[in-house]
Amino acid sequence: MSIYLPIAELSVNIFLLLSLGGIVGFLSGMFGLGGGFLMTPLLIFIGIPTNVAVATSANQIVASSISGTLGHWRQGLVDLKMGGVLLVGAFFGSILGVWIFSRLVAIGQIDTVISILYFALLTGIGLSMLIESSKVIRDRIRRKSVKRKIHYHNWAHRLPFKVRFYKSKLYISVIPPIIIGFVIGVLSATMGIGGAFILIPAMIYFLGMPTSKVIGTSLFQIIFITALVTILHATTTFAVDAVLAFFLILSSVIGAQVGVLAANKLRGEEIRALLAIIVLGVATKIALDLLVEPNEIFNLSVIRLVF
Amino acid sequence: MIRQLIILFYILIGALTPSISVALVIGSDQEEIYIDANFSGEELLVFGAFYSDPSQSRDSKSDILIEVVGPPEDVALRKKDSYFGFWLNSKSVTFRDVPGFYYLSSTSELSDEFLANNQIGLLEKKKSEMIDWSLLTTDWGSIINEKEKEEFYSALIRTKQEDSLYRKVFDEIEIIDGNLFRSYIDIPNTVPVGEYTVNLHLIIDNEISQEYSYNFIVTRVGIEEAIYSFSKNYPFFYGLISLIIAIIIGWSGAEIFKRFKRI
Numbered sequence: 282m283s284i285y286l287p288i289a290e291l292s293v294n295i296f297l298l299l300s301l302g303g304i305v306g307f308l309s310g311m312f313g314l315g316g317g318f319l320m321t322p323l324l325i326f327i328g329i330p331t332n333v334a335v336a337t338s339a340n341q342i343v344a345s346s347i348s349g350t351l352g353h354w355r356q357g358l359v360d361l362k363m364g365g366v367l368l369v370g371a372f373f374g375s376i377l378g379v380w381i382f383s384r385l386v387a388i389g390q391i392d393t394v395i396s397i398l399y400f401a402l403l404t405g406i407g408l409s410m411l412i413e414s415s416k417v418i419r420d421r422i423r424r425k426s427v428k429r430k431i432h433y434h435n436w437a438h439r440l441p442f443k444v445r446f447y448k449s450k451l452y453i454s455v456i457p458p459i460i461i462g463f464v465i466g467v468l469s470a471t472m473g474i475g476g477a478f479i480l481i482p483a484m485i486y487f488l489g490m491p492t493s494k495v496i497g498t499s500l501f502q503i504i505f506i507t508a509l510v511t512i513l514h515a516t517t518t519f520a521v522d523a524v525l526a527f528f529l530i531l532s533s534v535i536g537a538q539v540g541v542l543a544a545n546k547l548r549g550e551e552i553r554a555l556l557a558i559i560v561l562g563v564a565t566k567i568a569l570d571l572l573v574e575p576n577e578i579f580n581l582s583v584i585r586l587v588f
Numbered sequence: 589m590i591r592q593l594i595i596l597f598y599i600l601i602g603a604l605t606p607s608i609s610v611a612l613v614i615g616s617d618q619e620e621i622y623i624d625a626n627f628s629g630e631e632l633l634v635f636g637a638f639y640s641d642p643s644q645s646r647d648s649k650s651d652i653l654i655e656v657v658g659p660p661e662d663v664a665l666r667k668k669d670s671y672f673g674f675w676l677n678s679k680s681v682t683f684r685d686v687p688g689f690y691y692l693s694s695t696s697e698l699s700d701e702f703l704a705n706n707q708i709g710l711l712e713k714k715k716s717e718m719i720d721w722s723l724l725t726t727d728w729g730s731i732i733n734e735k736e737k738e739e740f741y742s743a744l745i746r747t748k749q750e751d752s753l754y755r756k757v758f759d760e761i762e763i764i765d766g767n768l769f770r771s772y773i774d775i776p777n778t779v780p781v782g783e784y785t786v787n788l789h790l791i792i793d794n795e796i797s798q799e800y801s802y803n804f805i806v807t808r809v810g811i812e813e814a815i816y817s818f819s820k821n822y823p824f825f826y827g828l829i830s831l832i833i834a835i836i837i838g839w840s841g842a843e844i845f846k847r848f849k850r851i
Binding site: 282283284285287288290291292340341343344345346347348349351352389390392393508511512513514515516519521523524526527530531534535537538541571572573574575577578579580581582583584 | 623624625626627628629661662663664665666667668669670673674675676677680682688740743744746747748750751777778780808811812813815816819820823824826827828829830831833834835837838839841842843845
C-alpha cells in the first residue's frame with residue numbers, strides 16, 4: 282500500500298515509512314538521541330528529495346524531543362535559563378541556516394553540501410561511539426570502573442557578561458552558550474537535525490554543565506530550534522511535507538517508547554557499538570556516492586514557480 | 589458501453605458511405621486523472637477504431653500512432669564533474685517549456701525520416717524551440733561549443749527516460765479484429781499535474797491519412813490538493829499546523845506511555 286506525498290510529489294510505500302520512523306524512533310529512545318542524523322539520510326536513500334527530507338526531519342524532531350523532554354522536566358532536570366540563552370543564539374543561527382539552505386538550493390549544490398556535512402557528522406558520531414563503547418567493554422572485562430570528571434574549568438569561565446545559572450550551579454559568561462546555540466541553529470536548519478550529538482558534549486566540556494541536567498536542557502531547547510526551523514522552511518523553502526511528517530512522527534513516537542523499554546532490559550555497550558557500526562555504514566554509503574563515478578553524471582530538477 | 593456502440597456505429601458509417609474511404613474514431617477511457625492519497629500511477633486507456641477502404645490495394649499498410657504530450661515545465665539540468673576525487677555538480681543548463689511527460693507509440697517502428705517529415709516526436713519537433721541556450725545559469729562561456737550542447741540535450745532526454753517520463757514504444761497497441769485498437773499507457777506516479785494532449789494518427793502507406801486530438805487533465809484532488817494549496821497559499825499557518833500536530837502526537841505519546849508503564 283502506498284501513499285502520495287503532496288509536497289515531495291511522489292508516492293512511497295506506507296509500511297516502508299512506518300518502519301523507517303519506527304526504527305529511528307526505537308534507536309533514539311534506546312540511546313536518548315534525537316535521531317535526526319539518521320532520519321534525514323535514510324529519507325534521502327529512499328528517494329525523498331533532499332530539501333523535503335531536511336525540512337520534514339526538523340518537524341519530526343519537534344515531536345520526539347517533546348516526548349523526551351517531558352520525562353526530564355518532571356524530574357526537574359531542565360535548566361530553563363540555560364536553555365533560553367542557548368535559544369537566543371539558535372534563533373539567529375537557524376535564520377542564517379535557512380538562508381544558506383535556500384541559496385544552496387538555488388545554485389544546485391544542496392545535495393553535495395548535505396552529503397559532505399552528513400559524512401563528517403556521521404563519521405564523527407560513529408567513531409566516537411565506537412571508541413567509547415569499546416573502551417567501556419574493555420574496562421568491564423578488566424573489571425575497572427570508569428572515572429569521570431564532573432566539573433571543568435576552562436576559558437569559558439573567563440569571558441565577560443557572566444550570569445549565574447542556579448540550576449546548573451554555574452557562573453559563566455553568556456557568550457559561549459550563545460555561540461554554541463548559534464552553531465546548532467545553523468546545523469539544524471541546513472541538516473534537519475536537533476544537534477544533540479554536538480550540543481551535549483559542548484555543554485559538558487565547554488560550559489561545564491552537570492551531566493544530569495544536560496540531556497533535559499538540550500532536548501528542551503531542541504524543541505524550540507526545530508519548531509523555528511520547521512516554520513522557516515515552511516515559509517521559505519516550502520519543503521515541509523505534512524503527510525510524510527505525520528507518518529514519521531506517529532511511528533517514531535511509538536518506536537521511541539519501545540526503545541526506552543528495551544534500553545532498560547538490554548546491556549548498552551554492545552548495542553551502542555552496533556549502532557556505531559550502522560552509523561559508520563551510512564557514512565560510508567554517503568562517501569561512496571560522492572567518490573565513485575556515478576552512472577549518470579547528469580541530473581534533472583524541475584524548476585517550480587512559486588505563485 | 590455507449591462509447592463502444594458509437595464506435596461501432598462509426599465503423600458502419602465508414603463502411604457504408606462511399607465518400608469516406610478511411611476513418612479514425614476514438615473512444616477514450618477518461619478525461620481526468622486524479623492524484624489522491626492512494627495515487628501510485630495509473631494506466632491510461634486509449635482505444636478506438638479505424639477503417640480503411642477495402643477497395644484499396646491489399647498491400648497498403650496501415651499503422652496507428654499515439655502521442656501523449658504532458659504540460660510544459662522549466663527544468664535545470666546539471667552535470668557532475670570530478671573535483672579532487674569528489675563528484676560535484678558543475679555546469680548547469682536551463683531548459684524552457686520541456687514537456688513534463690512524453691509518450692510515443694506506434695503499431696510498427698516508424699522511420700526517423702517519417703517522424704521528422706511529419707513533425708512528430710520530441711527530438712524532431714521541439715528541438716529548436718525547446719532549448720534556450722541564453723538561459724544558461726552558469727559557465728555560459730565554457731559550454732557554448734556544439735558538442736557540449738548536444739551532450740546536454742541527449743542527457744535531458746535520457747534522464748527523463750530513466751524516470752519513465754519519456755517513452756517511445758512499438759509494441760503496446762493491441763489490434764483487435766483488424767479494425768479496433770486498444771492501448772494501456774503507463775502514467776507513472778511522478779507525472780506533473782496539468783493539461784495533457786493525446787494525438788492519434790492513422791498512417792496508410794507512410795502517409796498520415798487521419799488525425800485526431802483530445803485533452804485530458806492530471807489534477808490533485810481531495811486532501812492532497814488541500815494540503816498542497818494550503819502550503820503554498822498560507823505557508824506560515826501550514827508550518828504552524830505541522831508543528832501543532834507534532835506537539836500533540838509527541839506529548840500524547842509520552843502521556844499514554846506513562847500510564848501504560850504504571851499498569
